[in-house]
Amino acid sequence: MASLDKLVEELERSYTETQARMADPAVYNDHREAAEVGKRLKELEVPYKLAQQWQQAQSDLDAARADSELAEMVPDYEAEVARLEDELKMSLVERDPADDKDVIVEIRQGVGGDEAALWASDLERILQRYAERRGFKWEQLGVSSSEGGGIKEGVFAIKGDGAYSVFKYEGGTHRVQRVPETESQGRIHTSTATVAVMPEAEDVDVAIDEKDLKIDVFRSSGPGGQSVNTTDSAVRITHLPTGIVVAMQDERSQLQNRDKAMRVLRARLYEAERERQQAEQAAARKAQVGTGERAEKIRTYNFPQDRVTDHRVKLNIPLQQVMTGALDDFTDALTAEERRRALEQ
Numbered sequence: 001m002a003s004l005d006k007l008v009e010e011l012e013r014s015y016t017e018t019q020a021r022m023a024d025p026a027v028y029n030d031h032r033e034a035a036e037v038g039k040r041l042k043e044l045e046v047p048y049k050l051a052q053q054w055q056q057a058q059s060d061l062d063a064a065r066a067d068s069e070l071a072e073m074v075p076d077y078e079a080e081v082a083r084l085e086d087e088l089k090m091s092l093v094e095r096d097p098a099d100d101k102d103v104i105v106e107i108r109q110g111v112g113g114d115e116a117a118l119w120a121s122d123l124e125r126i127l128q129r130y131a132e133r134r135g136f137k138w139e140q141l142g143v144s145s146s147e148g149g150g151i152k153e154g155v156f157a158i159k160g161d162g163a164y165s166v167f168k169y170e171g172g173t174h175r176v177q178r179v180p181e182t183e184s185q186g187r188i189h190t191s192t193a194t195v196a197v198m199p200e201a202e203d204v205d206v207a208i209d210e211k212d213l214k215i216d217v218f219r220s221s222g223p224g225g226q227s228v229n230t231t232d233s234a235v236r237i238t239h240l241p242t243g244i245v246v247a248m249q250d251e252r253s254q255l256q257n258r259d260k261a262m263r264v265l266r267a268r269l270y271e272a273e274r275e276r277q278q279a280e281q282a283a284a285r286k287a288q289v290g291t292g293e294r295a296e297k298i299r300t301y302n303f304p305q306d307r308v309t310d311h312r313v314k315l316n317i318p319l320q321q322v323m324t325g326a327l328d329d330f331t332d333a334l335t336a337e338e339r340r341r342a343l344e345q
Contacts, residue, residue: 004085007092008051015041015048047091054084093342098274099165101199104267107154109146110173112191115180117150120193122323123174124154127167127195129325136160141260142250148182155264157200164199169334170327171197172296178303188304192297200263201270208266214238215258220249237261244268299330313337 018041027033061077064070107124109116131138137159144152158167175192183189217232234249235257246265248257300309301319308322309315313333 004054004088008055008088011044011047011051011092015044018044043095047088050084050088050091054081054088057081057084089343090339093339096165096168098199099168100162101164101201102157102159103163103167104141104155104157104198104200104264105167105170106196106198106264107151108194109150109152110192110194112189114146114148114150114182115189116191116193117146117148117152118180119150119174119176119191120152120154121150122176123193123195124151124156126323126325126327127170128156130327131158131160131163131167131325133325133328134160134166136163136166140250141264142248157263164197165335166331167197169298169331170195172298174299174301175297176301176303178301196271198267198271199274201266206266206269206273208239208262208269212240214240217254233257235261237265239265239269242269242272244272310334 018037021027021037022034022041027037057077057080061074061081064073064077105127107120107127109120112119128138139157139159141155141157143154146152173192173194175190177188177190179186180189214237216236216238218234218236219232220234233252233254234247235254236245236247237258238245244265246261246268248261248264251257251260298310298312300311301322302309303319306319307316308319310317310330310333313330315330315333317329
């Protein structure tokens with residue numbers, strides 16, 4: 001990290017300039033620009049206050065070192081300066097611009113047949129409960145049920161300030177070890193479900209040309225393939241340049257299914273572009289806690305031992321806590337680890 005004094009100088013200048021912009025009538029009267037400037041000012045407030053405290057602590061330390069009567073206070077002042085310096089550095093770590101966005105979550109059954117489908121259903125419920133605990137709203141976009149009562153795939157959106165900053169750590173392979181309900185011998189089975197977490201993209205984030213879309217309509221089908229609708233309301237959209245395919249059939253209206261499919265397509269295209277950019281930036285990739293790729297095993301849910309292990313931060317949490325959607329301990333540890341790695345860069 002560059003000299004902290006220089007960074008503080010730049011921070012103070014940015015804060016003063018942003019305050020001045022906020023007071024500018026031209027900005028104030030433009031709702032969109034005022035919202036952006038207000039958001040930037042809010043982002044700068046915490047590091048700015050920490051910078052002020054750090055400078056004051058530095059000043060107190062210098063005064064103590066220069067005054068023999070205050071010599072015994074020097075270690076306390078040094079500790080305070082070091083603490084504030086660490087906090088200030090953390091606050092200056094650049095945030096992922098997608099952190100504030102809403103998210104779209106896709107859950108698919110992995111290895112393990114019917115038990116994997118049941119696990120995918122349980123995992124979807126865990127993540128939806130976590131959204132509720134955080135005060136976010138979630139909306140089911142689509143679900144493909146399996147004959148055994150689980151789900152082959154579930155897609156849902158989560159809306160709320162900073163949703164991506166919370167749920168991005170859930171992307172990857174979630175492994176479960178338990179005795180399936182269908183297992184008569186009491187043997188423990190291992191199965192998996194994969195989770196993809198994508199920032200929900202706005203129209204301005206991703207431009208989609210209608211000419212690049214192939215749209216097919218067909219009849220909805222339930223588990224086993226039986227038709228559950230008498231009209232061609234299900235929609236399949238293929239994005240020809242990338243080959244990405246999204247199908248939706250949950251709604252009775254073709255228009256509603258098309259809208260939901262477009263939301264998921266936009267999110268997938270946005271995420272693909274983000275991945276491309278991150279692949280070009282080795283430092284950014286190293287700063288992530290794991291890659292979030294679906295092939296990467298991120299967590300094991302061990303029912304016999306009543307514990308869940310996150311392999312990225314080597315943290316164990318009681319299983320029953322996790323099943324109720326209480327994932328905050330994982331999120332906090334993963335956020336701290338991501339910031340620590342970013343600081344090292």
